[in-house]
Amino acid sequence: MNKPVQKRVRKTDAQLWAELIAELEGLAKVEQFDEYLGAMCIPKIGALNLIQPFNWREWQEPFPEATQVKLMDLETAVKHITRICRAERFHQNFIWGPIKSGLLLGLCLVVREHTRGESAPSVLDRAS
16 A cells, blocks of 8 residues: 655744754753764754854854853854854864853854844855
């Protein structure tokens, strides 16, 4: 018997944000970091267009404290998120520090506020 083909339903931005925020909150409470769980949050970050192309290795902005991100502009927050996610690709478990400190969650919350719960627009110039 043939089963009907199920269509893949794209999640709404609100659903994607809710999943990402819940996952980051949960990971921040984990005592022993699991690199698989840490790596699995990156596709959720990417699904909201929070990882954007720019020369993150040359960017000299220091990492902020988690308490400093509340007044950050959209572009700067996206740059920090991009740098964190790209650094994880080249330095295994790098993402653990920004997750545990609440920095990554704070940056994501700032972007969600700026975008009013939508995916992030492309805000970075490739040359920056």
